[in-house]
Amino acid sequence: xxNERIKRNxxxxxxxxxxxxxxxxxxxxxxxxxxxxxxxxxxxxxIMTKDGAAEWVNIIWKIRxxxxxxxxxxGGALSLSGFLLQTFFENPIAGPFVLGISxxxxxVVALTMIVALEHFTFVSSYTLIIAAFIGSLISTGFILLLSxxxxxxxxxxxxxIMIGYICSAITDFVVTFAEDSDIVNLHGWxxxxxxxxxxxxxxVAAIVVAVSFALCVFMSKPISAFQMGENYARSMGVxxxxxxxxxxLLSSILSATVTAFAGPISFVGIAVPFLIKHxxxxxxxxxxxxxxxxxxxxxxxxxxxxxxxxFAPTELNISTVTSVxxxxxxxxxxxxxxxxx
Amino acid sequence: MxxxxxxxxxxxxxxxxxxxxxxxxxxxxxxxxEIVTLIGPNGAGKSTILKSITRQLSIISGQxxxxxxxxxxxxxxxxxxxxxxxxxxxxxxxxxxxxxxxxTGRYPYTGRLGLLTDKDREIIEEALExxxxxxxxxxxxxxxxxxxxxxxxxxxxxxxxxEIIILDEPTSYLDVHHKLSLLxxxxxxxxxxxxTVVMSLHEIDLAQKISDKIICVKGDHLFAYxxxxxxxxxxxxxxxxxxxxxxxxxxxxxxxxxxxxxxPEVMILSTSGNGIPLYRLFxxxxxxxxxxxxxxxxxxxxLARDLAAGIISVKPFMPISENDLDQARNVMSTVKAVxxxxxxxxxxxxxxxxxxxxAEDKGILMDIESYLKKRxxx
Numbered sequence: 203x204x205n206e207r208i209k210r211n212x213x214x215x216x217x218x219x220x221x222x223x224x225x226x227x228x229x230x231x232x233x234x235x236x237x238x239x240x241x242x243x244x245x246x247x248x249i250m251t252k253d254g255a256a257e258w259v260n261i262i263w264k265i266r267x268x269x270x271x272x273x274x275x276x277g278g279a280l281s282l283s284g285f286l287l288q289t290f291f292e293n294p295i296a297g298p299f300v301l302g303i304s305x306x307x308x309x310v311v312a313l314t315m316i317v318a319l320e321h322f323t324f325v326s327s328y329t330l331i332i333a334a335f336i337g338s339l340i341s342t343g344f345i346l347l348l349s350x351x352x353x354x355x356x357x358x359x360x361x362x363i364m365i366g367y368i369c370s371a372i373t374d375f376v377v378t379f380a381e382d383s384d385i386v387n388l389h390g391w392x393x394x395x396x397x398x399x400x401x402x403x404x405x406v407a408a409i410v411v412a413v414s415f416a417l418c419v420f421m422s423k424p425i426s427a428f429q430m431g432e433n434y435a436r437s438m439g440v441x442x443x444x445x446x447x448x449x450x451l452l453s454s455i456l457s458a459t460v461t462a463f464a465g466p467i468s469f470v471g472i473a474v475p476f477l478i479k480h481x482x483x484x485x486x487x488x489x490x491x492x493x494x495x496x497x498x499x500x501x502x503x504x505x506x507x508x509x510x511x512x513f514a515p516t517e518l519n520i521s522t523v524t525s526v527x528x529x530x531x532x533x534x535x536x537x538x539x540x541x542x543x
Numbered sequence: 544m545x546x547x548x549x550x551x552x553x554x555x556x557x558x559x560x561x562x563x564x565x566x567x568x569x570x571x572x573x574x575x576x577e578i579v580t581l582i583g584p585n586g587a588g589k590s591t592i593l594k595s596i597t598r599q600l601s602i603i604s605g606q607x608x609x610x611x612x613x614x615x616x617x618x619x620x621x622x623x624x625x626x627x628x629x630x631x632x633x634x635x636x637x638x639x640x641x642x643x644x645x646x647t648g649r650y651p652y653t654g655r656l657g658l659l660t661d662k663d664r665e666i667i668e669e670a671l672e673x674x675x676x677x678x679x680x681x682x683x684x685x686x687x688x689x690x691x692x693x694x695x696x697x698x699x700x701x702x703x704x705x706e707i708i709i710l711d712e713p714t715s716y717l718d719v720h721h722k723l724s725l726l727x728x729x730x731x732x733x734x735x736x737x738x739t740v741v742m743s744l745h746e747i748d749l750a751q752k753i754s755d756k757i758i759c760v761k762g763d764h765l766f767a768y769x770x771x772x773x774x775x776x777x778x779x780x781x782x783x784x785x786x787x788x789x790x791x792x793x794x795x796x797x798x799x800x801x802x803x804x805x806x807p808e809v810m811i812l813s814t815s816g817n818g819i820p821l822y823r824l825f826x827x828x829x830x831x832x833x834x835x836x837x838x839x840x841x842x843x844x845x846l847a848r849d850l851a852a853g854i855i856s857v858k859p860f861m862p863i864s865e866n867d868l869d870q871a872r873n874v875m876s877t878v879k880a881v882x883x884x885x886x887x888x889x890x891x892x893x894x895x896x897x898x899x900x901x902a903e904d905k906g907i908l909m910d911i912e913s914y915l916k917k918r919x920x921x
Contacts, residue, residue: 206640206642206680206681292635419656422656422657423650423653423655423656423657426647426650426657427647429636430634430635430636430644431632431633431634431635433599433628434630436598436619437623437626437630438623438650438651438703439618439622439624439650441619479638480638483638484638484643485637485639486643488658
């Protein structure tokens with residue numbers, strides 16, 4: 203028993219060290235590559251001292267740093283949101299994208315942008331987050347309404363995908379009839395991208411995500427009880443109703459933040475929690491929550507790097523890249539589950 | 544024990560789903576350290592009652608009082624320190640070892656982040672030991688057998704240090720060995736730690752043997768409530784389960800299939816339980832048989848009442864009378880064979896020798912193999 207504990211603990215340490223190393227390596231690589239190559243020693247110098255060739259300082263501080271931080275923050279938020287939804291629906295292939303929650307957020311954000319830009323020239327980040335949050339809750343509400351009737355998990359996922367399509371259709375419709383100037387902005391965003399992030403964006407996202415993350419860590423205990431099923435959780439003293447509400451609100455705010463800044467991003471929310479749980483070989487929320495957050499950050503930074511550089515100067519949508527990596531993982535998960543039974 | 548102090552009290556409890564009452568006016572008082580078992584036919588609502596006591600279902604009306612507190616108004620957290628459960632539903636345990644699973648029993652006692660202290664680990668190890676699953680601790684919960692799973696769940700419930708454990712059909716899917724070991728652990732726990740156990744069981748024979756009190760549930764009410772010796776009477780069990788195709792033996796708690804119908808083909812002479820294997824054999828082959836002269840306190844007599852087409856009985860320790868012998872000779876004249884299953888013959892039942900001799904003279908005394916062979920040839 204004690205040997206096993208040591209073995210497991212060292213496994214956790216190794217996984218986290220690997221993630222931290224990967225995180226740092228990708229940050230450096232990301233800043234290094236692009237249309238302008240910046241040598242690695244210069245990167246450290248510029249980050250530490252903000253001193254160096256003016257063009258490089260600008261590229262690093264104005265473009266690449268905020269973008270990579272955003273990819274990390276939003277990737278972490280997205281994965282964490284996926285983990286919370288999987289806990290809530292007791293289904294490993296639940297996630298903000300498949301359940302149509304991201305599309306709902308996108309729809310309300312698009313509407314807000316079009317309406318707001320008609321009257322003002324500027325929409326604040328917080329407004330967008332709130333709009334996305336409302337959209338997330340609308341989709342989630344529908345899912346919950348249906349989940350009362352649809353006991354089977356597969357049908358619930360189909361319902362989520364349908365809700366996603368409906369929301370996308372409404373978004374497309376609105377975009378088609380909006381004025382030209384807005385569309386350009388909206389079109390790139392609605393397919394998902396980390397480009398064009400500013401420091402103020404980063405600041406807002408960091409505050410929202412940090413608070414949500416802390417709340418998740420504090421909820422890790424009831425989450426662990428809930429993982430065993432609702433009835434056992436109740437018998438252990440969890441107020442299941444209140445817990446469910448908290449879980450949905452947290453996962454919605456996390457995925458809303460992502461959608462507000464980067465648009466809908468697919469598969470990250472399913473693939474990352476799965477990979478993390480299996481590399482840690484545990485589902486303990488106290489480990490999986492930070493693990494998933496870190497893993498999501500690394501995964502999205504890597505995908506963003508590929509999106510940026512694979513066909514440079516043309517930039518890919520972030521979802522294109524996440525799908526290429528994420529979808530096979532999800533298919534693998536489903537095959538494995540069937541074989542296991 | 545402390546007979547006067549009621550620990551769990553169900554007061555005019557009405558339970559059911561979605562506001563519809565399934566079972567009404569449930570009343571019973573359960574004392575500390577008692578094992579109380581709910582029995583009754585499938586779908587009678589045993590689980591509904593247990594779910595209501597554990598607050599998985601909201602109670603329609605009435606009260607469940609634990610100690611001095613109504614469980615409805617008790618915070619979930621407080622209830623969790625006093626009551627633990629083993630449910631029938633499949634427990635989800637993704638990537639959890641048995642140790643992890645047992646450790647979840649400490650939930651109500653751990654801090655904000657649910658980290659285990661050394662004291663928690665001590666209690667977990669004690670619980671593992673108590674149900675003899677120390678060697679399973681590091682195994683994946685989903686990789687062990689049903690019998691082992693049930694014991695892990697029991698260890699989990701024990702870890703919660705409850706005053707009362709509720710188990711919904713803990714013995715389903717278990718083989719005899721695991722059933723017995725689970726129930727003896729419960730028995731020991733109830734007596735040593737004074738933990739109250741309320742459970743539902745399908746096996747009435749086990750219920751009779753392990754329980755201090757029995758609650759019979761049938762239809763929309765409690766059919767009976769009391770000590771097993773008062774409940775396990777032939778007719779009440781027959782009525783509870785609507786048995787018209789067999790019988791229940793309250794003395795041994797065994798269940799018997801119905802006796803073969805028709806006029807007896809053979810007469811079986813035996814004493815001291817020697818006839819029982821033959822009774823069962825004929826019962827399975829559906830050959831009606833007559834049980835020979837048997838003392839009423841003989842083992843064979845006890846079973847023959849359920850399985851034989853007829854018995855010639857003699858009061859215990861009385862000599863066999865001429866009248867009894869005549870009756871036996873009458874039977875002998877109608878059957879095709881007389882089988883001696885093995886008899887202890889002493890001074891008081893000496894006339895049995897006579898009976899054997901008569902049968903031999905008539906040429907119908909045979910052993911079981913030759914009878915069955917003869918029967919097949921016909």
